[in-house]
Amino acid sequence: MIKKIIFFLILAILIAIFSAFIVKKLNKLPPDNNKVQVVTTLYPLYDFSKNIAGDRADVSLLLPPGVEPHSFEPKPDDVFAINNADIFIYTGKFMEVWAQDIINGLTNNNVLVVDSSKNIKLIPSVFVDEDGPAGSMDPHIWLDFDKAKTMVDNITDAFVQADPQNSSYYKHNAAEYKQRLDDLDKQYSTALASCKSKDIIYAGHYAFGYLAKRYSLNYVAALGVSPDAEPTVSDLISLVEQIKKGNIKYIFYEELTSPKIAQTLSGETGTSMLILNALHNVSKKDIQNGVSYIYLMDKNLDNLKKGLQCQ
DSSP: OHHHHHHHHHHHHHHHHHHHHHHHHTTOOOOSSSOEEEEESSHHHHHHHHHHHTTSEEEEESSOTTOOGGGOOOOHHHHHHHHTOSEEEEOOTTTOTTHHHHHHTOSOTTOEEEETTTTOOOOBOSSOOTTSOTTOBOOOGGGSHHHHHHHHHHHHHHHHHHOGGGHHHHHHHHHHHHHHHHHHHHHHHHHGGGBSOOEEEESSOSOOHHHHHHTTOEEEESSOSSTTOOOOHHHHHHHHHHHHHTTOOEEEEOTTSOOHHHHHHHHHHTOEEEEOOOOSOOOHHHHHTTOOHHHHHHHHHHHHHHHTTBO
């Protein structure tokens, strides 16, 4: 009898230890504080939220570092994380096409769901991804600083609702961050107004429509809204002809995907290559180094000035 009791005690301890390990491994430990628990889908939302929340919330990024978001499919532990959050923030139905199914299936009615595209006028997608809803709109709204400010407002409203006693803190942080976005917007406007070229040839998927429209640039992408698409031979021939005709010196390629298309175009035209980061996600190293949206957009401006030969 005593041996059985000891056996079951040891078994219970082992189960508790194993369960704690699994929970920690999945990064789903129940909070041991009163911080607001926030789950975000894409990197810009993660960085916006962290700047607004400061030390008053635990903000996590659903998308694993280095993973391309258009091909991301949530796993059961991702659904678990969302269901146990205070706030769930996503870009909108045209970006995270899987989000609505998760939202509809939430059993925790207290989760504040934030569609960060609320009150933002979207532009139609030039290309329609086969996985996108009919009548798809361009979801890359964070690449327009004015729209990014509206996203910040939407996120801030959720923090205020979830944690009203710290509302002034969140609003203050949001105001400061929006000022930084305004400053960066002015830098872009000034720098891109005096460029020899106005043509962005992007050997990636169609992500920079909002940015190009904001600064009156011409934007051509090799792929549709999803990087899983493949350009046809005629597409590549057309791009090569456009590069040569426009006497373009640089072509841009995207982060997190193979630069093969850019290398092909570069080899055919003698152009140089520059990265233009759409900021869907970042690498694990970038996360560890605390790389920010502001920093990456500043680097984008440096490459745009070089690639478009701005004075």
